[in-house]
Amino acid sequence: xxxxxxxxxxxxxxxxxxxxxxxxxxxxxxxxxAALKTAGFVRSVRGSKGGYxxxxxxxxxxxxxxxxxxxxxxxxxxxVENDSLCDRAANCAPRLLWAELQEAIMRVxxxxxxxxxxxxxxxxxxxxxxx
Numbered sequence: 001x002x003x004x005x006x007x008x009x010x011x012x013x014x015x016x017x018x019x020x021x022x023x024x025x026x027x028x029x030x031x032x033x034a035a036l037k038t039a040g041f042v043r044s045v046r047g048s049k050g051g052y053x054x055x056x057x058x059x060x061x062x063x064x065x066x067x068x069x070x071x072x073x074x075x076x077x078x079x080v081e082n083d084s085l086c087d088r089a090a091n092c093a094p095r096l097l098w099a100e101l102q103e104a105i106m107r108v109x110x111x112x113x114x115x116x117x118x119x120x121x122x123x124x125x126x127x128x129x130x131x
Contacts, residue, residue, distance in 0.1 A: 001066060002121065004042065005058035005114045012044075012051030032070060039069040058118055064109035074109070076102045 003018045015033065019026045033052055036042045041061065042052045054061070067074065075081055076098040083089035 001036070001041065001054070001061070001114055002117060004052060004054050005061075005118045006121065007053075010053065012049065012053050014051040017051070035069055036066075039065075041066065041069065054114075058114035059116075061114040062110060063112045063114065063117065064106060066114070067109055074102055074105050076105075 003021060004013055007013050015026050015029045018024075019029055033042060033044075037044060037052075040055055043055045044050065044052055064074075073081070077095070079086045079089050079092070079095050080099045080102055083095075086092065086095070089095055
C-alpha cells in the first residue's frame with residue numbers, strides 16, 4: 001500500500017515492481033492484493049501497463065482499517081479480548097497493562113492515514129529506506 005500511495009504518477013504499479021522494491025514474493029503480494037481489493041482499498045488495471053492503484057486517496061485510508069483487513073484485530077494477549085480464558089483476569093495487573101498497550105496501538109492506527117506514513121517515509125528516504 002505504501003508503494004501505491006507513494007507512486008509519483010497515478011499509473012498502476014505492477015506486483016513484480018513492488019516485490020522487487022520490497023524484497024517479497026509476488027505470490028505473497030497476490031494474496032495481499034486479493035484481500036485489499038475485496039476490501040475496496042485497491043483496484044486492478046488490466047493490460048500491459050496494468051497493475052494496482054489505490055481505490056481512494058491515501059489521506060482517506062486509515063491504518064487501523066488496513067491492519068484489520070490484513071491482520072485481523074489488534075490483540076496483545078488473548079485474555080484482554082476474552083477474560084473468561086483466565087480465572088485471574090479480574091485482578092490481573094499485567095492484563096491491565098496489556099489492555100492499555102492494545103488501546104494505545106489502536107489509537108495510533110486510528111489516527112494515522114496512509115498519507116501520514118508516506119510523509120514520514122519521505123524523511124527516511126534520504127537515508128537507506130526507499131519507496
